[in-house]
Amino acid sequence: MAPDATPADIQAVVSMVELAGGEAFVSRGVSRIVIGLVGDVDLFATLNLGAMRGVSSVTRISAKYKLVSREHHPDRTTVQVGGVPIGPDTVTLIAGPCAVETPDQTLQAALMAKAAGATLLRGGAYKPRTSPYAFQGLGVEGLRILTDVREQTGLPIVTEVVAADDVATVAEHADMLQIGTRNMQNFPLLQAVGAAGRPVMLKRGMSATIEEWLMAAEYIAQRGNLDIVLCERGIRTFETATRNTLDISAVPVVQRLSHLPVIVDPSHSGGRRDLVLPLSRAAIVAGADGVIVDVHPYPDIALCDGPQALVEEDLTALSATVRDLAGYMGRRIPVSAPIAA
Amino acid sequence: MAPDATPADIQAVVSMVELAGGEAFVSRGVSRIVIGLVGDVDLFATLNLGAMRGVSSVTRISAKYKLVSREHHPDRTTVQVGGVPIGPDTVTLIAGPCAVETPDQTLQAALMAKAAGATLLRGGAYKPRTSPYAFQGLGVEGLRILTDVREQTGLPIVTEVVAADDVATVAEHADMLQIGTRNMQNFPLLQAVGAAGRPVMLKRGMSATIEEWLMAAEYIAQRGNLDIVLCERGIRTFETATRNTLDISAVPVVQRLSHLPVIVDPSHSGGRRDLVLPLSRAAIVAGADGVIVDVHPYPDIALCDGPQALVEEDLTALSATVRDLAGYMGRRIPVSAPIAA
Amino acid sequence: MAPDATPADIQAVVSMVELAGGEAFVSRGVSRIVIGLVGDVDLFATLNLGAMRGVSSVTRISAKYKLVSREHHPDRTTVQVGGVPIGPDTVTLIAGPCAVETPDQTLQAALMAKAAGATLLRGGAYKPRTSPYAFQGLGVEGLRILTDVREQTGLPIVTEVVAADDVATVAEHADMLQIGTRNMQNFPLLQAVGAAGRPVMLKRGMSATIEEWLMAAEYIAQRGNLDIVLCERGIRTFETATRNTLDISAVPVVQRLSHLPVIVDPSHSGGRRDLVLPLSRAAIVAGADGVIVDVHPYPDIALCDGPQALVEEDLTALSATVRDLAGYMGRRIPVSAPIAA
Amino acid sequence: MAPDATPADIQAVVSMVELAGGEAFVSRGVSRIVIGLVGDVDLFATLNLGAMRGVSSVTRISAKYKLVSREHHPDRTTVQVGGVPIGPDTVTLIAGPCAVETPDQTLQAALMAKAAGATLLRGGAYKPRTSPYAFQGLGVEGLRILTDVREQTGLPIVTEVVAADDVATVAEHADMLQIGTRNMQNFPLLQAVGAAGRPVMLKRGMSATIEEWLMAAEYIAQRGNLDIVLCERGIRTFETATRNTLDISAVPVVQRLSHLPVIVDPSHSGGRRDLVLPLSRAAIVAGADGVIVDVHPYPDIALCDGPQALVEEDLTALSATVRDLAGYMGRRIPVSAPIAA
Structure with missing residues (x-):
């Protein structure tokens, strides 16, 4: 999510994912919020999540771990x-x-x-x-x-x-x-x-x-x-x-x-x-x-x-x-x- | 404990051990009840627990495991x-x-x-x-x-x-x-x-x-x-x-x-x-x-x-x-x- | 090699492989002789080894072990x-x-x-x-x-x-x-x-x-x-x-x-x-x-x-x-x- | 052995040990020579090896390794x-x-x-x-x-x-x-x-x-x-x-x-x-x-x-x-x- 995403923005993404039969896990770090999606990835791709308010970027991941991976978070965390x-x-x-x-x-x-x-x-x-x-x-x-x-x-x-x-x-x-x-x-x-x-x-x-x-x-x-x-x-x-x-x-x-x-x-x-x-x-x-x-x-x-x-x-x-x-x-x-x- | 030991017999042993500052763990199997003691073993030795009603035998153990050991239960359990x-x-x-x-x-x-x-x-x-x-x-x-x-x-x-x-x-x-x-x-x-x-x-x-x-x-x-x-x-x-x-x-x-x-x-x-x-x-x-x-x-x-x-x-x-x-x-x-x- | 392959047949295969810049390892078991080839496999494929006298079959293998593999010797050895x-x-x-x-x-x-x-x-x-x-x-x-x-x-x-x-x-x-x-x-x-x-x-x-x-x-x-x-x-x-x-x-x-x-x-x-x-x-x-x-x-x-x-x-x-x-x-x-x- | 021990001194020790039915292994380092003995240690103790010419000291060792141990060579080797x-x-x-x-x-x-x-x-x-x-x-x-x-x-x-x-x-x-x-x-x-x-x-x-x-x-x-x-x-x-x-x-x-x-x-x-x-x-x-x-x-x-x-x-x-x-x-x-x- 973008740094200025509101709680409502986050809830909107979560609701959209759940409507599509998926699960959304919201993770809050010191400086960013990440939402991990689990479910039918192909279906998610049709949802146009990237255009929703407060969303910074959408990345398709297949690694066994996503939220803790460096793949999409090149900066190391403090x-x-x-x-x-x-x-x-x-x-x-x-x-x-x-x-x-x-x-x-x-x-x-x-x-x-x-x-x-x-x-x-x-x-x-x-x-x-x-x-x-x-x-x-x-x-x-x-x-x-x-x-x-x-x-x-x-x-x-x-x-x-x-x-x-x-x-x-x-x-x-x-x-x-x-x-x-x-x-x-x-x-x-x-x-x-x-x-x-x-x-x-x-x-x-x-x-x-x-x-x-x-x-x-x-x-x-x-x-x-x-x-x-x-x-x-x-x-x-x-x-x-x-x-x-x-x-x-x-x-x-x-x-x-x-x-x-x-x-x-x-x-x-x-x-x-x-x-x-x-x-x-x-x-x-x-x-x-x-x-x-x-x-x-x-x-x-x-x-x-x-x-x-x-x-x-x-x-x-x-x-x-x-x-x-x-x-x-x-x-x-x-x-x-x-x-x- | 002997097969015919009563709940009161068991409680008496537990109380005695606790009075001596120790802990007593009562384990109930299909055919026997064992009480494990933890604490000052030398002090326990002075308590004459073997003479208490319902006590079958008292054994001093130093192994890392006691209740599950075969040392004092030669018969295998069903x-x-x-x-x-x-x-x-x-x-x-x-x-x-x-x-x-x-x-x-x-x-x-x-x-x-x-x-x-x-x-x-x-x-x-x-x-x-x-x-x-x-x-x-x-x-x-x-x-x-x-x-x-x-x-x-x-x-x-x-x-x-x-x-x-x-x-x-x-x-x-x-x-x-x-x-x-x-x-x-x-x-x-x-x-x-x-x-x-x-x-x-x-x-x-x-x-x-x-x-x-x-x-x-x-x-x-x-x-x-x-x-x-x-x-x-x-x-x-x-x-x-x-x-x-x-x-x-x-x-x-x-x-x-x-x-x-x-x-x-x-x-x-x-x-x-x-x-x-x-x-x-x-x-x-x-x-x-x-x-x-x-x-x-x-x-x-x-x-x-x-x-x-x-x-x-x-x-x-x-x-x-x-x-x-x-x-x-x-x-x-x-x-x-x-x-x- | 076929069961009736002669020493001369074997030598002929070995020589051919060596001419092509490869190495040939002859392995003699109780009931069969196998020749393992190492080198340019594509070049070997052009040699028509299968047509040489005494050759029973030619198999291209890429496993890490060949001669001891069961892949091409389904019968277990005695x-x-x-x-x-x-x-x-x-x-x-x-x-x-x-x-x-x-x-x-x-x-x-x-x-x-x-x-x-x-x-x-x-x-x-x-x-x-x-x-x-x-x-x-x-x-x-x-x-x-x-x-x-x-x-x-x-x-x-x-x-x-x-x-x-x-x-x-x-x-x-x-x-x-x-x-x-x-x-x-x-x-x-x-x-x-x-x-x-x-x-x-x-x-x-x-x-x-x-x-x-x-x-x-x-x-x-x-x-x-x-x-x-x-x-x-x-x-x-x-x-x-x-x-x-x-x-x-x-x-x-x-x-x-x-x-x-x-x-x-x-x-x-x-x-x-x-x-x-x-x-x-x-x-x-x-x-x-x-x-x-x-x-x-x-x-x-x-x-x-x-x-x-x-x-x-x-x-x-x-x-x-x-x-x-x-x-x-x-x-x-x-x-x-x-x-x- | 002492730094000034001669080959003859070394040989004398080896011969003495062999006479006693033991084995002697001579190890030459940059700055010292050590003789390791294998055999009846109690018998060796009666040989008075410490009094032989060229012997610096005799140490009884029971570790699994002796010559490479630091126990008796406190200085690290170069x-x-x-x-x-x-x-x-x-x-x-x-x-x-x-x-x-x-x-x-x-x-x-x-x-x-x-x-x-x-x-x-x-x-x-x-x-x-x-x-x-x-x-x-x-x-x-x-x-x-x-x-x-x-x-x-x-x-x-x-x-x-x-x-x-x-x-x-x-x-x-x-x-x-x-x-x-x-x-x-x-x-x-x-x-x-x-x-x-x-x-x-x-x-x-x-x-x-x-x-x-x-x-x-x-x-x-x-x-x-x-x-x-x-x-x-x-x-x-x-x-x-x-x-x-x-x-x-x-x-x-x-x-x-x-x-x-x-x-x-x-x-x-x-x-x-x-x-x-x-x-x-x-x-x-x-x-x-x-x-x-x-x-x-x-x-x-x-x-x-x-x-x-x-x-x-x-x-x-x-x-x-x-x-x-x-x-x-x-x-x-x-x-x-x-x-x-």
């Missing part, structure tokens, strides 16, 4: 998360604890993150765990801790949601909703976050192809949400020296195929603290739009993934790395809000 | 689905269309299934599809078609559920709830079906290890449901000649580790009609407790996975195969209810 | 190994120790194999080992032990060759040359065994696709040897419960694509004794033309792969299994020569 | 190739055509390589090809072209050897012997190059674990050659968007485990020209000691892997990248010899 950009002009550092455990641990981790140059805070209140006997997260209590820490540090919050029923609650507290690797093909959850009015970080399924990942993003986009950030976090292979194998090539490959931003999680892919720095460097020069890392003030007693969390001295190095290599790639680091008094 | 057994004494054939499309197509497929010796009807009303543009299933309307066909054929229904919110509705219509490969680690969904009072078929995640699969089953068991049937359906590998690689070794491996029944889906693993028969034979003699296959009266126009659906003539061969090889393995085929007049 | 057939009419059991260690151990294993119905003896004199510090085989001394045991038991020998330089020596002693999984793409070795005048067993590379496996067979065929038996022995996947994942589907898939026999190695794929029987059963009913298993009289002190070797009591069960399921598949078991006095 | 270092102080660029086709093509590619800052020339005269119908390389003629081009450009040569029988010939012409991915576990070949008196580049098997890769290096080291450079070139996974998946994490992981240099091949891992630059950048900042890339003056008519070869304009960018990021990592680029008049 997603805004609580005022912090993730996109082609920046390298955005997201940091925080794997799991929210206590107010103190979360605040300490957030202060570490901020000191290291992070402008977004990650932290899990709902944790999908392989074992039913592992710590499952604090739930709503964890969300409240996160919003308190946001108030104290000014860092917008990225947090995971694992059930469609929780989406409204999480969206109320968080600035960005994260879909974890095990839920990449949880289609009802994708549809729920697609309708939640919050930017979404979609982690790659640990055995998903790039095409399947983009089709999962399409599920979200189709519900009207184009504010999606893709996150490469390692794939499952035969190699056991690392928890998963970071598919660094996925960064440039995805950026060719899709206009969406792509960030890298070097903490979960390697599963080892000593790999976070070299993999973060690799991610940035491979073109990643950001890096998301685990930090923990006391990793030895972390309830979740302690062995991969960065500690104080690593963060100084990470901070310098992100700054230097972002500069090398011609990008800037987003500026963080000052810590609230 | 799960009853609408009166049809799946377990060590039988080879149960489950057949039906991949997706429920129309009443006629479903009935025809069910009659084909029944003629081939199937005693359970499979058919999807809710379909998790990789592409948002693919047929997503008929939903509640599909469930109604299935219950109509059950009435006409006497075949109990196995059908997939993809969202926790749908569990109650599906459980109301179906005899067995199926968790698909993409949802094997959708933990809220596992917990919901664990509490739904219906037997569950848990398909293996296409890139899940056997250990992760059993931990997923443990999620269901922990909510009180031990009527779980595991279904091997192929894993993701580098080989592209087949859709996935059937891990036939998983059948004996799982049967060593768990008391739960294991069946095989040769249709989805191979993705090719010509492989269904040889893989069904292989499954039965590897020790599978059943086989689940796609059938379709008009596979060329199927909305889902037509290329792998068996047709009339294949079914005659399959029927003979199941009968002969079940006999070779010292098992019988469950008897189907007569077709309602 | 390979004779020291008088023992491997092909579509039989289920051939090959058994013996993983490695030849001593004369006594080899003889005892051979007698066990024979008692179980095996008609070919396997045993490694040259062992490719992942670690340079592991037992590497006895070399020529091992070959001599094998030929002594052949004399004592009447069992023809299948043994591995790992270096092109050893091919002549091994071919002098053995009835069948085995190419191991790590050498499936050792092209000089493939070419050497292709020219050695002995049947070849080509194990699938542990991460080779079926197409790559058939192209490796084509290397052997191209040097004039069509007496090739393919052996599925498990592929590398993420699953760690078994050493490799037996790709049981490969049996029917390969039999569609190639006229060559396919056997299965359940010992090396699973790496566990308790899986050998169920996987052998699965292999036979999936259509395998034979099974190759490890046996060892004293597995606890085996220098190589002891944990997967069958012992006495397993063999009785295996023997019955092969006999019964071969019968079920409409095949017979080859008859073994009597033990020499 | 390998010299025709005067060009590959090691921790430099980022060495190796470039050239995938296959040597003609003198002109090879010279043009070498000049391109040199202009881009490469100090070593790669080029294959012996090509291991999956299909027997693909171009197999020029053999000795290709080696002669390479030595001519070396004379014209001053670039030492890295070239592949695929058969033990060819090792002497290739070693006579080349400055470094390359073992390709399909031969990583061709143990006779590893042993032959281990004894050839030339540095070796050992590519990772496309489905080899890091541990297996290091054990393959150990085979070479055990024959007396510690001048080994490891080359990560992508592993086989389920992802099909790239030819293989570059395991970027392998760089820091291997450098923790082994003292050997590690370089990265971004051309073969991705199989796409557009990925060579981003993956080269990622490799350098992940800590790689060098990068090896395909270049071709006329990629559209290349006989081998044309789609991944860099062309002129890419090379200017690559040159700047290597220089800048080497500097960022505190390393220098080796200086190339001037082009011969």
Whole structure:
């Protein structure tokens, strides 16, 4: 649709498509609205949609994904998360604890993150765990801790949601909703976050192809949400020296195929603290739009993934790395809000 | 718990554990009730639980999965689905269309299934599809078609559920709830079906290890449901000649580790009609407790996975195969209810 | 070429092709000779090769593999190994120790194999080992032990060759040359065994696709040897419960694509004794033309792969299994020569 | 052994070990000689080897690899190739055509390589090809072209050897012997190059674990050659968007485990020209000691892997990248010899 298309214009297109027996999915991005059509493409071609008011252009697409494809959106997208950009002009550092455990641990981790140059805070209140006997997260209590820490540090919050029923609650507290690797093909959850009015970080399924990942993003986009950030976090292979194998090539490959931003999680892919720095460097020069890392003030007693969390001295190095290599790639680091008094 | 343990006995154990700061999960199987404890194991050891009324034995376990492990349940389990057994004494054939499309197509497929010796009807009303543009299933309307066909054929229904919110509705219509490969680690969904009072078929995640699969089953068991049937359906590998690689070794491996029944889906693993028969034979003699296959009266126009659906003539061969090889393995085929007049 | 083609006829075809700037590869099977042409196919078409003496038919092929393809050889091949057939009419059991260690151990294993119905003896004199510090085989001394045991038991020998330089020596002693999984793409070795005048067993590379496996067979065929038996022995996947994942589907898939026999190695794929029987059963009913298993009289002190070797009591069960399921598949078991006095 | 140990000292140690029924493997590196012992370690402990003349220290090792392990050689090794270092102080660029086709093509590619800052020339005269119908390389003629081009450009040569029988010939012409991915576990070949008196580049098997890769290096080291450079070139996974998946994490992981240099091949891992630059950048900042890339003056008519070869304009960018990021990592680029008049 054209930038000045009105709600009535949009509704007119949708109605026309539905009259023709098709389905129309309206996706709202920061700077444009796209309507995806599904149904009898030949019939649609007879409707003369291009002449309708507010329509900018009509394109016939046969790819498996449309709304997230770069084919017809050559400019790469910038997603805004609580005022912090993730996109082609920046390298955005997201940091925080794997799991929210206590107010103190979360605040300490957030202060570490901020000191290291992070402008977004990650932290899990709902944790999908392989074992039913592992710590499952604090739930709503964890969300409240996160919003308190946001108030104290000014860092917008990225947090995971694992059930469609929780989406409204999480969206109320968080600035960005994260879909974890095990839920990449949880289609009802994708549809729920697609309708939640919050930017979404979609982690790659640990055995998903790039095409399947983009089709999962399409599920979200189709519900009207184009504010999606893709996150490469390692794939499952035969190699056991690392928890998963970071598919660094996925960064440039995805950026060719899709206009969406792509960030890298070097903490979960390697599963080892000593790999976070070299993999973060690799991610940035491979073109990643950001890096998301685990930090923990006391990793030895972390309830979740302690062995991969960065500690104080690593963060100084990470901070310098992100700054230097972002500069090398011609990008800037987003500026963080000052810590609230 | 002992066979004659009363609800009050069970509650007493649960209360004792909770007083000690632990959690107690009560799992009800066909013939026994097991209470799983999580928390300070050393403290539990001081509680003298073994002396409480209704307690049969107390076992200290450290495995990643407990309730589904064979370690303390040497006898393999038989799960009853609408009166049809799946377990060590039988080879149960489950057949039906991949997706429920129309009443006629479903009935025809069910009659084909029944003629081939199937005693359970499979058919999807809710379909998790990789592409948002693919047929997503008929939903509640599909469930109604299935219950109509059950009435006409006497075949109990196995059908997939993809969202926790749908569990109650599906459980109301179906005899067995199926968790698909993409949802094997959708933990809220596992917990919901664990509490739904219906037997569950848990398909293996296409890139899940056997250990992760059993931990997923443990999620269901922990909510009180031990009527779980595991279904091997192929894993993701580098080989592209087949859709996935059937891990036939998983059948004996799982049967060593768990008391739960294991069946095989040769249709989805191979993705090719010509492989269904040889893989069904292989499954039965590897020790599978059943086989689940796609059938379709008009596979060329199927909305889902037509290329792998068996047709009339294949079914005659399959029927003979199941009968002969079940006999070779010292098992019988469950008897189907007569077709309602 | 026609069955009555003379060496002069063959040479004439080869010369003609070479005159046209092409290459001609003569492959001799048990019952036919095939000449594969490489070069300017359009030019070849002008040569009127079909009219030359001794030429039966000329076929233009563009597949990645030609000589081993079933496309133009619809009848499946039977390979004779020291008088023992491997092909579509039989289920051939090959058994013996993983490695030849001593004369006594080899003889005892051979007698066990024979008692179980095996008609070919396997045993490694040259062992490719992942670690340079592991037992590497006895070399020529091992070959001599094998030929002594052949004399004592009447069992023809299948043994591995790992270096092109050893091919002549091994071919002098053995009835069948085995190419191991790590050498499936050792092209000089493939070419050497292709020219050695002995049947070849080509194990699938542990991460080779079926197409790559058939192209490796084509290397052997191209040097004039069509007496090739393919052996599925498990592929590398993420699953760690078994050493490799037996790709049981490969049996029917390969039999569609190639006229060559396919056997299965359940010992090396699973790496566990308790899986050998169920996987052998699965292999036979999936259509395998034979099974190759490890046996060892004293597995606890085996220098190589002891944990997967069958012992006495397993063999009785295996023997019955092969006999019964071969019968079920409409095949017979080859008859073994009597033990020499 | 101590730096001033004499051949007689070495022989004395070897003889002592052999008297004790063990085996001794003498490995000569640039700056030290190591003797690896295999056999009864407890018996060796009684020999008082540490007191023998020329012995610097004795260490008891139980790892699967010893000579290549970093455990007892904390300093990382620099390998010299025709005067060009590959090691921790430099980022060495190796470039050239995938296959040597003609003198002109090879010279043009070498000049391109040199202009881009490469100090070593790669080029294959012996090509291991999956299909027997693909171009197999020029053999000795290709080696002669390479030595001519070396004379014209001053670039030492890295070239592949695929058969033990060819090792002497290739070693006579080349400055470094390359073992390709399909031969990583061709143990006779590893042993032959281990004894050839030339540095070796050992590519990772496309489905080899890091541990297996290091054990393959150990085979070479055990024959007396510690001048080994490891080359990560992508592993086989389920992802099909790239030819293989570059395991970027392998760089820091291997450098923790082994003292050997590690370089990265971004051309073969991705199989796409557009990925060579981003993956080269990622490799350098992940800590790689060098990068090896395909270049071709006329990629559209290349006989081998044309789609991944860099062309002129890419090379200017690559040159700047290597220089800048080497500097960022505190390393220098080796200086190339001037082009011969």
